[in-house]
Amino acid sequence: MTIISFVYSDLKEKAGRLCLVCGFSLFFVFSFICNGMHLSELLYGIGLCNVRPDxxxxxxxxxxxxxxxxxxxxxxxxxxxxxxxxxxxxxxxxxxxxxxxxxxxxxxxxxxxxxxxxxxxxxxxxxxxxxxxxxxxxxxxxxxxxxxxxxxxxxxxxxxxxxxxxxxxxxxxxxxxxxxxxxxxxxxxxxxxxxxxxxxxxxxxxxxxxxxxxxxxxxxxxxxxxxxxxxxxxxxxxxxxxxxxxxxxxxxxxxxxxxxxxxxxxxxxx
Missing domain, CATH: 3.40.630.40 (Zn-dependent exopeptidases)
Structure with a gap:
């Protein structure tokens, strides 16, 4: 029972961290878009898109x-x-x-x-x-x-x-x-x-x-x-x-x- 509780607690903590990271990531992208930047520019800038947005x-x-x-x-x-x-x-x-x-x-x-x-x-x-x-x-x-x-x-x-x-x-x-x-x-x-x-x-x-x-x-x-x-x-x-x-x-x-x-x-x- 203790092991199950530990595993559950560990998974819950990791899930919480994942949600936090995703939340910050979405906020970051949304902020760029709202401030005049475009998603294609953001992806190009961080290396996730190899096509220059221009x-x-x-x-x-x-x-x-x-x-x-x-x-x-x-x-x-x-x-x-x-x-x-x-x-x-x-x-x-x-x-x-x-x-x-x-x-x-x-x-x-x-x-x-x-x-x-x-x-x-x-x-x-x-x-x-x-x-x-x-x-x-x-x-x-x-x-x-x-x-x-x-x-x-x-x-x-x-x-x-x-x-x-x-x-x-x-x-x-x-x-x-x-x-x-x-x-x-x-x-x-x-x-x-x-x-x-x-x-x-x-x-x-x-x-x-x-x-x-x-x-x-x-x-x-x-x-x-x-x-x-x-x-x-x-x-x-x-x-x-x-x-x-x-x-x-x-x-x-x-x-x-x-x-x-x-x-x-x-x-x-x-």
């Missing part, structure tokens, strides 16, 4: 490629208001880019929103339902200092699915914008590529030279969309020079042409 769903079958154009603001959401309205810059640029892509047989463009106010989830779902291969979210910047100017591009942060593709696409965009004469913001290398993280309600922006993997969430559209994606800040609508060169019809057309060329380059190299 390459799990990239279209390498050739054209036509579906490109989602995400106007960052629209409808009742006008974005920032300064020398010009942000949503007007976005709308003009997005339509110009759509026309360029639509005229190219290699691409099928789509908008994630029209004149409505969908959430980040709904805009990402629109891209997903269309089977988008790439997404560009267009915004315009603003600052309390009117001297702030230039272009910057936010890629999906390190450790995220599609990070490398997102970074590559951002690099192509920055090069095209620089070639078009825009001022490129950033660190000493002036890469123009940045990462954004949220700590509660506080937003922290770092240059791409800071490649530390963080579990903090980035911009919603960069976290939610099911394909490589970037978010561009086309110009500062609080700076007269930026507005003149990049927020007028001519400036928006110039920016759209740069995005179009970057999209072509991205797909030519995957």
């Amino acid at each position: 390459f799990l769903a990239v279209n390498t079958n050739g054209p036509p490629y579906i490109v989602a154009i995400d106007p960052g603001h629209g409808g009742m959401d006008t974005g920032a208001l300064a020398i010009v309205k942000e949503y007007q810059v976005i709308d003009t640029t997005a339509r110009a880019l759509f026309d360029l892509l639509d005229a190219d047989a290699d691409f099928v463009p789509l908008f994630t929103r029209t004149d409505t106010d969908p959430s980040n989830d709904e805009r990402a779902a629109a891209a997903a339902s269309a089977g988008a291969d790439l997404l560009i979210s267009i915004h315009a910047n603003s600052d309390s200092h009117s001297s702030s100017k230039g272009f910057e591009c936010f890629a999906q942060p390190p450790g995220r699915i599609f990070h490398q593709q997102s970074y590559n696409f951002a690099s192509f965009i920055v090069r095209q914008m620089a070639a078009a004469g825009h001022t490129i913001r950033g660190d000493e290398q002036k890469t123009g590529i940045k990462y954004a993280y949220y700590y509660g309600n506080d937003k922290r922006i770092v240059d791409s030279s800071d490649d530390k993997v963080r579990s903090r969430k980035s911009f919603g559209i960069l976290e939610k969309s099911p394909c490589p994606r970037v978010l561009v800040e086309q110009c500062f609508i609080t700076n007269h020079s930026d507005v003149e060169n990049w927020a007028t019809q001519t400036g928006c057309n110039r920016a759209a042409q740069a995005y179009y060329q970057a999209i072509k380059q991205y797909f030519s190299e995957i």
